[in-house]
Amino acid sequence: xxxxxxxxxxxREDCSFSRKRRIELCPLRAGFWDSIRSGxxxxxxTQVVETPxxxxxxxxxxxxxxxxxxxxxxxxxxxxxxxSSAGDVDLYDLQTLCDKVGWPRRPLSKVxxxxxxxxxxxxxxxxxxxxxxxxTERKQLIGMARATxxxxxxxxxxxxxxxxxxxxxxxxxALVEQLxxxxxxxxxxxITLFADSKVVDxxxxxxxxxxxxxxxxxxxxxxF
Amino acid sequence: xxxxxxxxxxxxxxxxxxPFRPIIASSFSISDQDLQSRGFTQHRSSTDLxxxxxxxxxxxxxxxxxxxxxxxxxxxxSSSLLWLSHSKPGEPVAFARATGDGVFNAVVWDVVVDPxxxxxxxxxxxxxxxxxxxxxxxxxxxALYAEPRVIGFYRPLGFAADPxxxxxxxxxxxxxxxxxx
Numbered sequence: 037x038x039x040x041x042x043x044x045x046x047x048r049e050d051c052s053f054s055r056k057r058r059i060e061l062c063p064l065r066a067g068f069w070d071s072i073r074s075g076x077x078x079x080x081x082t083q084v085v086e087t088p089x090x091x092x093x094x095x096x097x098x099x100x101x102x103x104x105x106x107x108x109x110x111x112x113x114x115x116x117x118x119x120s121s122a123g124d125v126d127l128y129d130l131q132t133l134c135d136k137v138g139w140p141r142r143p144l145s146k147v148x149x150x151x152x153x154x155x156x157x158x159x160x161x162x163x164x165x166x167x168x169x170x171x172t173e174r175k176q177l178i179g180m181a182r183a184t185x186x187x188x189x190x191x192x193x194x195x196x197x198x199x200x201x202x203x204x205x206x207x208x209x210a211l212v213e214q215l216x217x218x219x220x221x222x223x224x225x226x227i228t229l230f231a232d233s234k235v236v237d238x239x240x241x242x243x244x245x246x247x248x249x250x251x252x253x254x255x256x257x258x259x260f
Numbered sequence: 261x262x263x264x265x266x267x268x269x270x271x272x273x274x275x276x277x278x279p280f281r282p283i284i285a286s287s288f289s290i291s292d293q294d295l296q297s298r299g300f301t302q303h304r305s306s307t308d309l310x311x312x313x314x315x316x317x318x319x320x321x322x323x324x325x326x327x328x329x330x331x332x333x334x335x336x337x338s339s340s341l342l343w344l345s346h347s348k349p350g351e352p353v354a355f356a357r358a359t360g361d362g363v364f365n366a367v368v369w370d371v372v373v374d375p376x377x378x379x380x381x382x383x384x385x386x387x388x389x390x391x392x393x394x395x396x397x398x399x400x401x402x403a404l405y406a407e408p409r410v411i412g413f414y415r416p417l418g419f420a421a422d423p424x425x426x427x428x429x430x431x432x433x434x435x436x437x438x439x440x441x
Contacts, residue, residue, distance in 0.1 A: 142364070146363045146364065149361070149362060149363045150361040150362070150363045150364050150365075151361075153339070153360070153361040153362040153363070154361055155337075182361075184359055184360050184361050184365065184367070185337070185359060186333070186334040186335075186337045186338055186357075186359045186369070187333050187334065187336075187337040188330040188331070188333040188334035188337070189326070189330065189334050189369075190334075190359065190367070190369055192359070192365070192367050192403075194361070194364075194365055216431060226430065226431075227430070227431035228367075228405065228428065228429065228430050228431070229428075229429050230403060230426050230427070230428055230429070231426065231427050231429050232424075232425070232426055233424070233425030233426065233427065236427050236429070239429050240429075240435075242431075243431050243432060243433065243435040243436045244429035244430060244431050244432075244435070245429060245430055245431075245432055245435055246427040246428070246429050247427065247428065248430045248432070249407075249408075250407070250408040251405050251406065251407050251408070251428065251430075252405070252406050252408070252411055252421040252422060252428060253403060253404075253405060253421070253422065253426065253427060253428020253429075254403065254404055254405075254406050254411070254414050254419040254420060254421045254428075255401070255402065255403050255419065255420055255423050255426070256391060256400070256401075256402040256403070256417075256418050256419050257400075257418045257419075257420070258420055258423035258424070258426075
């Protein structure tokens, strides 16, 4: 998807927890995540919102939507890439996405169950808004990642995928960063994953360490 | 069937069907009957489990002691768990649990045997049964994280380290590098 350079790159939270994605100006200040830069956040206009981390005992943080970037194409169409931890995944959209990245198909009922049994399901959607009177919106699933967890100590991230036509823009990094952030917000101290050899460096750059203290990931009778 | 990893890269080879490995109860290294005759009771729920005793056994094998409320929450959200008791009801002498999505993937955590009961095959007994339970749910992608000194314990149970170069990775805040813009 060849667009002109993004006109505005913003990364902030939707301050009012509402389904409408109105752009609200939140007080912005650099925080912990300031040190993590996604590949596309290169110019000085970027500002990062610090997540409030104090939660009441047993309080679950609300799922959040974050506009990762917004760009206006030459034809006036506005596109937003939105991260969400609400886990609203259309199964058929997900199947289409899996097809695009070349993953073998799995029974939809099982996929549904796997999502339902996941602790967090994070998505990236591309939302394009036409410059017409109604502001018609089209929403497309372009990325997903999920984490299973015991809700207390450990989480494991599975199935990170990004639509090939949206790869190379730092969106995969943003997806995983936000998922990590959501897990840390919920006080999950041990965040783990199993990475194909080709993507070990990708995760290293996000703060993951392979074989920490010699601890090895092992699999039961892998097919290899 | 593929190993489902956390990767978004394209799989490079056509998935081969996994060899069929039947779950046969008699293939356990110590049978259910033998466990019972030796005075061990199997439990698959945490209802009768004394959490303080579990915490103590964790501490004895070098795990951190944890907040009991959080242990309770972790047990309630584990898809599978198994513990053995001996003479003291409610007190675990061996324990293991697994988390996962219930259909594709599972990770086994907190495998412990009380030091006074080590060396008689209880760790193996617990692991074989937890794997059988997970396979009974249809899950074949069963993973775990093994300290170097126990990699040899898991191998004869059918676990392989870094298959095809897949690496277990853990997130650490201290690994975040401050980069110049």
